[in-house]
Amino acid sequence: MKASKVAQYGLLTALALVLSYLESLVPPLWVPGVKLGLPNLAIVFALYRLGWRDACVISLVRVVLVALLFGNGAALAYSVAGAALSLALMGLLKRTGKFSSVGVSVAGGVAHNAGQILVAMAMLETARLAWYLPVLWISGTIAGVLIGIVSGILVKRVPEQK
Amino acid sequence: MEWLKTHRNDAILIAALLLAGGALLLWLGLTRQAGGFAQVRIDGETVLELPLNEDAEFVLGEGEHTNTLVIKSGAAQVIAADCPDQVCVRQGAVRYNGESIVCLPHKLIVSIEGGGSNGVDGSTG
Numbered sequence: 001m002k003a004s005k006v007a008q009y010g011l012l013t014a015l016a017l018v019l020s021y022l023e024s025l026v027p028p029l030w031v032p033g034v035k036l037g038l039p040n041l042a043i044v045f046a047l048y049r050l051g052w053r054d055a056c057v058i059s060l061v062r063v064v065l066v067a068l069l070f071g072n073g074a075a076l077a078y079s080v081a082g083a084a085l086s087l088a089l090m091g092l093l094k095r096t097g098k099f100s101s102v103g104v105s106v107a108g109g110v111a112h113n114a115g116q117i118l119v120a121m122a123m124l125e126t127a128r129l130a131w132y133l134p135v136l137w138i139s140g141t142i143a144g145v146l147i148g149i150v151s152g153i154l155v156k157r158v159p160e161q162k
Numbered sequence: 163m164e165w166l167k168t169h170r171n172d173a174i175l176i177a178a179l180l181l182a183g184g185a186l187l188l189w190l191g192l193t194r195q196a197g198g199f200a201q202v203r204i205d206g207e208t209v210l211e212l213p214l215n216e217d218a219e220f221v222l223g224e225g226e227h228t229n230t231l232v233i234k235s236g237a238a239q240v241i242a243a244d245c246p247d248q249v250c251v252r253q254g255a256v257r258y259n260g261e262s263i264v265c266l267p268h269k270l271i272v273s274i275e276g277g278g279s280n281g282v283d284g285s286t287g
Contacts, residue, residue, distance in 0.1 A: 027252065074266060103172035110179060124264070124271055125206040131260050134186035141179045148172075 008050065009058060016042035016062040017069075024070055034139040037109055037147055044090070044105050044151035049160070052091040059083045077123065078116045085115030101155065102148030109144030110137055194258040198276030200238040202231065205269045214238065214257070214274070227268045238263065238272055 019038040026035065039062060047055040063083050067076035090108040093099050099107075113136035121129045166173050202210040202222060212218060218233045229250060230242040237257035240250040243265060250265040262273035 074269070078266075098171045099175065100169050100172050102169060103175045106172070106176055106179065120264070120266065124203075124269060126203070126262075126271055126273065129262065129264065131190065131262065134183045134190060137183035137186070138180060141176060141183065145176060 005050070009054070012042045012046050012050075013058050013061050013065075016058060017065055020062060020066045021070070034136065035143065037112065037140075037143045040086075040105065040108060040112070040144075040147045041151050041154070043087070044101055044108070044147060045154050045158075047087075047090060047094065047104070048101060048151070048155045049158075052087070052094070055090075056087050059087055074123070078119050081119035082112040082114075082116040086112035100148070101152035102145055105148030105151060106141055106144030109140035109147065111140075113137065113140040190260075194260070196236060196257055197259040197261070197274030199274075200231075200233060201273050201275045203271045203273070211275075212238070222270060223268055229265055229268060229270055231272060238274065240265070240272065243268070 016039040019042060023035055023038045043055050043059050043062075046058050060080075060083070063076065063079045067079065071079075086108040089111040090104050093104045093107050114133070117129055117133055117136060197214055199214055200210075200212045201208055202212070202220075204223065210220065210222070212220070212231075212233050214233060214236045216233065217235070220231045222229045222231055226244055228244055229240050232239050232241050234255075237255040239255040240253070240263050243251050245265055245267040247267065250263050250270070253263055256263055256272070256274055259274055259276070262271055264271050
């Protein structure tokens with residue numbers, strides 16, 4: 001691995017971590033789980049600039065670090081499920097070549113929320129949480145649009161490292 | 163709209179997701195019924211079932227994992243908890259069948275059950 005790539009990995013991971021922390025400072029709205037998904041800025045950027053595999057590594061490192069620093073073991077399971085489903089879908093959509101960073105990030109946002117709810121439903125052994133799904137579905141779409149637009153601009157404007 | 167022309171697939175995806183989410187939300191909203199009782203589960207096990215037509219206050223859990231649940235005028239609400247995120251407290255009151263309050267750190271779920279005509283009206287305790 002080239003030194004410049006190592007540096008980019010480190011930078012994006014740190015950025016994703018700081019954005020996670022920033023987002024944790026924002027008090028949750030009336031429905032738990034409704035949030036902007038700021039760390040996804042770094043992940044979508046990594047997806048476009050470095051590639052799918054690199055985005056996965058950065059996302060995984062972020063999730064584990066966040067759990068160690070601010071969360072607990074249970075939260076790790078939800079986060080990993082959300083991040084994994086989100087990256088799988090974003091990778092797929094990007095590969096079709098038919099969507100811009102907006103469509104890709106929207107799919108990622110919705111998948112992230114759905115993944116977290118599905119794991120929470122399995123862990124708490126209840127289907128009751130399905131009630132949250134439509135709200136998180138819509139909020140994930142809106143958040144995905146915003147994140148997609150901003151990361152699209154970033155990918156265009158931030159100069160490429162050689 | 164210039165953007166719509168260059169991002170047709172994105173727009174279709176966004177519209178489809180919003181429509182599907184909206185339809186689901188509408189369906190849930192139209193079919194909702196006031197609940198009969200609040201079922202309290204901790205770690206998957208049902209520990210309490212509280213009728214919503216009797217005002218009550220309970221401290222759920224033990225040690226440093228407690229949530230204070232209040233039943234008042236047909237609604238259930240967690241008014242205090244010693245978890246770090248306080249998501250369950252901020253969520254406010256729930257009263258409709260199928261709604262729930264979740265405290266992930268304490269693995270606690272308070273869900274509203276038994277709505278409709280055959281609620282708790284017929285029970286004699």
